[in-house]
Amino acid sequence: MREKRKLSQKQLGIDAGIDPSAASPRMNQYETGKHRPDPNMTERLCQVLGVPVAYLYCEDDDLARVVASFANLNDKDKRKILSMIDQIESLEG
Amino acid sequence: MREKRKLSQKQLGIDAGIDPSAASPRMNQYETGKHRPDPNMTERLCQVLGVPVAYLYCEDDDLARVVASFANLNDKDKRKILSMIDQIESLEG
DNA sequence: GCCAATACTAAGGATTCCTTAGTATGCGGT
DNA sequence: ACCGCATACTAAGGAATCCTTAGTATTGGC
Structure with missing residues (x-):
């Protein structure tokens, strides 16, 4: 594609x-x-x-991967990631 | 904290x-x-x-949330997010 | 209203960038 | 090896942007 x-x-x-x-x-x-x-x-x-502009300013490689990948996901997958983060933060935040 | x-x-x-x-x-x-x-x-x-520098350059709010949150996660939770992204991309990439 | 703190603007010297001109390096073809 | 070309890189100065000083505007507490 x-x-x-x-x-x-x-x-x-x-x-x-x-x-x-x-x-x-x-x-x-x-x-x-x-x-x-x-x-x-x-x-x-x-x-x-x-890539998103933010990608250029990612200090560490893991964050860079997350940024580059997240930007290209469809809405459903984006929501999946976001809700996973919500869940993690609600447990430890 | x-x-x-x-x-x-x-x-x-x-x-x-x-x-x-x-x-x-x-x-x-x-x-x-x-x-x-x-x-x-x-x-x-x-x-x-x-916040990470990349946070300042996030165009959309969802990406900004991901960046700000990811940066403050512990290693285990970071790996969790990364592997989820891997999985999604291997299915649709 | 008054006062203080905060937000904001103007203008010019200080700094950084963009362009022109050019050198250096890598590489395929003969 | 040599040539030719594409790519990578650098120097230097005019062009553009930023940082500082000085100041005005706005907000909030008394």
Whole structure:
């Protein structure tokens, strides 16, 4: 259903709307942590990547997995996760 | 266990290390979306608030709940959520 | 009303980003 | 090996954004 092509830094930037002549350095500056994209660009990059914006800011890998997966679940499965969390918290909270 | 005091914008900034004389306008600029904190300040604000950085970037409320809750779970409960997600994805992925 | 605390805004110097120009590295083909 | 091309990466400065100072507006308690 969802094709998983491999993107260069530059192509990812272009797909997100950066001028092709500037896409390579900008994307590289983002990936190396030298600079960070403004909110609009962050949103567009995440759309291209198919992940929620929050995914980029997940410190630990488990949280990142949860965020990436949860965003792609259907409503029923989302409710399943949410109610499981409710249950856990009601026991220990 | 965890006390939930009510913080003014200014006090939150001070607790995160902003100079008291500048905390009020800066925090207000953040909350109104006029500017955004740099990465260090973002981290510190989130520490004071007790939420993961990713929480600030959650577009929808359900995702925000999942992020905030998951971060405070113990390892066993985290594994429970993760394996549930694994299971769901293996069925529909 | 008055006072204090909080919320908010303006403007400019300080900082960071985006663009241009260019170098470096990796890799397939001959 | 050499060439050619795509990709990765860097430097530097004009462009954009942020942080600070100074101040106004609003809210809540007395």
